[in-house]
Amino acid sequence: MKTFWTARRRDTLAGYLFVAPQLAGSALFVFVPLVLVVYYSLHEWNVLAGTFSFIGFSNYSALAEDANLMPVLRATALFSVGLVAINLSLALLLAVLLNQRLRGTAFFRTVFFSPVVVSLVAWTIVWQFLLQDNGGINGALDMAGVDGPNWLRGDTTALISVIAVQTVKNVGLNMVLFLAALQGVPADLYEAARVDGASAWTRFRRITMPMISPTILLTSIITVVGSLQVFAQIAVLTQGGPGTSTTVLVYYLYQQAFQFHHFGYGATLSVLLFGIVAALTVVQWQMRRRWVFHEQ
Amino acid sequence: MSSRLRVVLYGLLCVMAVPFVFPTWWMITSSMKPVSEIFAWPPALFPASPSLDAYRDVFTLQPFAQQYLNSAYIAIVVTIGTMAVASLSGYAFARIRFPGANALFLVVLTGLLIPSEVTIVPLFQMFNAWGLIDTHWPLIVVPILGAPSVLATFIMRQFFLTLPVELEEAGRLDGLGRFAIFWRIALPLARPALGAVSIFTFLHSWNLYLEPIVFLSTPEKFTLPQALTQFVDAYGGPMWDVQLSAASLTAIPVLIVFVIAQRQFIEGLAHTGLKG
Amino acid sequence: MRLRAMTAALLLLGVTACGGGGASDGPAELRMTIWSANEAHVKLFDEIAAAYVAAHPDKVSKVTFDPLPFENYTTTLTTQLAGGKGPDLAWLLESAALDFVEAGALVPLDDTLEDPAGLNPAVMKLWQADGKTLAYPFSNSPFGVFINTDLLKQAGQEPPAAGWTWEQAIAAASAVHAKTGKAGLVVRDFDYKGWDNLATVWTGWGANAWSEDGKTCGFDQQPMVDAMTFLHKAIFTDQALPGPGTTADFFAGEAAMTISQISRASLLEDKFAWDLVPLPAGPAGKYSVIGQGGVGVLKQSKNAAAAADFLAYFTNAANSEKLAQFFPPPRTSLLTADTLAKANPKLKPAQLQTVVVDGIANGKVKPSHTGNAELSQAVRASLDPLWRPDADVRTVLTGVCTAINPLLSK
Structure with a gap:
């Protein structure tokens, strides 16, 4: 044998x-x-x-008639786009700042990363206090002479608040990944560019960005998928309000299935959510050839 | 770097640090304030007369120590289990050529795309059929084998892809089998990736909120995030000071561990092979 | 792959479906879900259960009281039911009452409950369908107004006298806020989300969320428009109530008055002088509102008969009297100021008489409807635009009706 x-x-x-x-x-x-x-x-x-x-496909035809669905999809899109854009650009900014030759970057790295290890529910509960009309954020703004808005009670500000709370909580993860990627860019590439007289911005755009593009792809996929799964934050902070301005698809699904007891319709929304996530990932994966350096 | 730029950078970093530090600071100090001071305007940076009464209540109102233990042991078991499962399959997907490997990898990856809310009802049904509702099994088995472990597998695969083939070739020439190569050569080299996986996994398990709410109903079996939302009076009115004390208790130990081990923590994450 | 998974799925469903059958012989173990994790409450329940088990060891071997988070109580309960793992008995919030009653999820209790004639018909109504009693409202807690008399005095306001009106209440609240900076009146648990708590206000104008049969929306009708206009002015012009997103805890001394159920008296520490008075009268006269909690036996239970028998014991006259210290019972014979005073040492008999005894006798139960969670969410979302200073009350309220009419007619 x-x-x-x-x-x-x-x-x-x-x-x-x-x-x-x-x-x-x-x-x-x-x-x-x-x-x-x-x-x-x-x-x-x-x-x-x-x-x-x-009941056959009745739940699917109910999707078309659900007056709440469009606002929910809109909120989901706004939330995801806002979160991904802010999270990734802030992470990149922090990573670039921490990649400078400065004393104490390790300290700031620890600071920016620390919310990642704080329990999510604890973190959200604290922000719920801070975002009250008479809470800490407006207290601080007041000292600076600014009359802060009623964060969790305005349609736009509530969405911004949820995005901000989520970003501050998790941006440290992406920051660390970017930082590692930045440190992996060979120094001689920059030297050569400097000799050629390239400006800092050109160097960033022509060298840094392409070199770290695989990391950008990865973090963006993880962040996009994560943004579509945000639940505890919404449940604690806004319960989807005011109106339906922060009712994202996952939260709506939870409401329909577990609160309104429409398990069949909730399952239909799950199928919809899965379809959206899958489609987005396929699109991102296809687009990688267009801009991710190593794939060319 | 000019000293002026240096000052600007430090200033920028300090300002940006505020939203990252202040909430934790506020949580811990407010947990020592009486309720009336928590809502005082403007908010005080320090409690006027620090009191640990609310901390005592945390333990008398609920079996909080037991709940702490639950969360800790579940997170540890999940972390170890995930490291085992993910490193094995990550290694195979990266290093072993077998028919259908790519297709299977894609199949596994779809797990990454499925929010736990989507599958919670059927999972509840399944565990119920097996008589495992109100036990810790669903919170342990699903993360180790189900969707949450997929990210870990992905990280491990990406890392093993970057390992030079020559190292394994040497082992092969020495007559080592696949498992021995994996166990003696590849895995020890994968320590940074394993570090990242363990951190991701531990935090994920530690933070689980929806699953414990759905699967557990006995306070002695609760986990911490679930317990945090339980500090309400009999009519659902929140007990703010107790809630903040409990929140602080869940956050402080992990923060301390993090600050002590932050180098290994962050560098482990950074060198995950997620770079490419 | 797909086919095999499908087969497995069906197999699992089958297993689940069968899981409910096959009652075991011998004494049953019962589980009751509750939303209070309060030590004193649970201790009393355990005592009652122990006495029952001792007396009927052949029927029941053990009763477990399973506290679920109040926040997600109905949701968790339904999830357990969905998994075929529901409890034998469950507390039910008044808001979810009709959902459970009308879905036929509960076992009729008429043949088991002790002395059904002694139950106050007014409080039983919500828990009955087609002439059958499906749950026992163990808790009937009227809303009253707790007053921080120290704060009122500080602002130079008179404490409320019998027959006080909403006009007076808001004027006093507004004065407190203007003079002391503390909050005037807080509708507890409303927080611009729990809108059903506003029934404690609008009932004074004779307004209703919906008609008695639950088919017609009441939000766009004149009494409601008047009530909400008054409330809107009280919040945004008079600043008598803390605005949206502002938290003020009465029991921490941060507000002069709060509308709350009397059971909250347990939160009072003697930090300030306080009083408890009935709700102020509105343009439609004097009124009172009660919140209820019921307990029922679930049809899904394998031990429904034993559970119903235990429930009868749990709610008999003797035990009702014990439970009365936390939960005002529905038994007419026990609803006297004397009985209640024994249980509520913090409250004076006069307070108990006016707020509790009279309150339960004439009380309107907070709004409830089938499909309550969905309806409640729709009202909350469409009512949100009202909580802005420049809101047009009638337009918003018409919008509420537009949003909920499809749900009401279901």
Whole structure:
């Protein structure tokens, strides 16, 4: 049998064995539930009455008639775009600042990263206090002579608040990844450019950006996907209000399924959410060839 | 660098640091204030007469020490389990050629795209069918094997991709099998990536909110984030000072560990191979 | 792959569906979900349960009281039910009452409850359908106004006398805010989100969220417009109520008055002199509002019969009297100032008589409707534009009706 177990066959077996736990786990805890969600979405499910009946695609046609859906998708888009843009640019800015030859960058690095390790619910509870009309933020603004808005009660300011709270909480992660990428850019590239008389901005655009573009791709995918999964922050800070200005898709899904007891319709929204996330990721992945350096 | 630019940079860094530090500072100091002072205008930087009464209440109102233990042990088990599962499959996807590897990797990656809210109802049904509701099993097994571990697998794969092939070739010539190569050569080199994975995973488990709410119903089994929202009187009115004390208690130890180990912490994350 | 997963899925569903069957022999273990984790409450429940188990070891071996977070109480309960893992008995909030009652999720209790004739019909109404009692309203807590008399004095205001009116209340609240900078009147738990708590205000104008049969929206009708116009002026012009996004805790001494259920008296420490008075009279006269909590037996339970039997014991006259120290009971015989005074040492008999006994006798229960969570969310969202200084009250309220009419007619 020695001839049967060639190095190649043994590798194949090893490969399957190595990925087996992950694959079995994904099948059981990702794909079976996903199929179940699709299955539920074809049903009217009244939890309280204990009824579960097949209704075909009615839940999907209800999507078209749901007057709340457009505002929810709008809020979701605004939130995601705002979060990704602010998070990535702030992370990059911080990384560039910390990449300067300055004393004490380690200290500031620790500071900017620290919210990442604070428990999410604790962090959100604190900001809920700070963002009150008579809370800490407006107190600080007041000292500076500015009359702060009622953050969590205005449509726009509430959305901005949620984005800001989420950004400050997590920007440290992206910052560290950018910082590592920046430090990985070979110094001689900059030297050569300097010799050629390139300005700081040109160097940043022509050398730094392309060199760290794989990191930008990765962080943007993770941040986009993460932005579509924000739940606890909304639940604690605004409960989707005022109006529906901060009701993002995940929160709406939770409301429909768990609060309004429309499990079938909630499942339909889950399918919609999954479709959006998948589509966005495919688009980002396709676009990488256009601008990610290593892929060219 | 000119000294003027230096001053500007320091100024900028200091101003930007405020929103990162102040909330934590405020949380800890306010937890020692009476309720009336928490809402005082303008907010005070220090409590007028610091009191730890609310901290005592944290432990009398709920089995908080037990809940702390729950969160800690769940997070540790999840972290170790995830490191095992993710490093194995990450290694295989990066280093072993076997039919269907790429397709399987893509299949696994889709797990990254599925918010836990999407699958929580079916998961609840499944664990219920197995009689595991109101146990810690769902909070341990799903993160290790399900969607949350996919990011870890991804990080591990990206890291193993960057390892020079020559190292393994040497091991192969010495007659080592795949597992031995993985265990003795690749894994020890993967310490930074493992560090990153362990941090990600620990924090993810430590922060879980929706899952414990759905799966657990006995206070002795609660985890910390869930316990934090429980400090309300019988009619749902929040007990602010107690809530802030409990929040501080969940944050401070992790912050201390972080500050002590911040170098390993951040550099571990930085060298994950997420660079490319 | 897909097919196999589908089969597995169906298999799992099957398992779940079967999980509910097969009652075991021998004494049952019961579980009751509650929303209070208060030590004193749970201790009393445990005592009652222990006495019951001792008396009926053949029926029930153990009763567990399972506190769920108030914040997500109904949601958690429904999730457990969805998983086929619901409790045997559950507390139910008045807001969710109709959902449970009308979905047929509860077991009728008429044959088991002790002395049903002794129950006050007014408070039982919400918990009955088709002539059957489906849950027992163990808690009937009227809303009253707690007064910080120190703060009022400081602002040179008279403490409220019998028959005080909303005009007087707002004038006093406004004066307190102007003179002391503290908040005037706080509608507890409203916080510009929990709008059903405003029933404690608009009932004084004879307004209703919706008609008795739940089909017609009441927000755009004249009484509601008048009530909300008054409230809007009180908030934004008179500054008698703290504005949106401002927190003021009465019990920490931050506000002169608060509308709250009397059970909150337990939060009073003797930091300031206080009083408890009935709600002020509105243009439609004197009125009172109560909030309820019910307890029912779930149909899904394998041990429904044992659970109903335990519930009968839990709510009999003797135990109701014990429970009365925390929860005003629905039993007419117990609703006297004397009984309640034994249980509420902080309150004087006169206060209990006017606020609690009279309140329950004439009280209107806070609004409830089927599909309550969705309806409540729709009202909250469409009412949000009202909480701005320049809001046009009638336009906003018409908008509320536009938003909720489709839900009301369901």
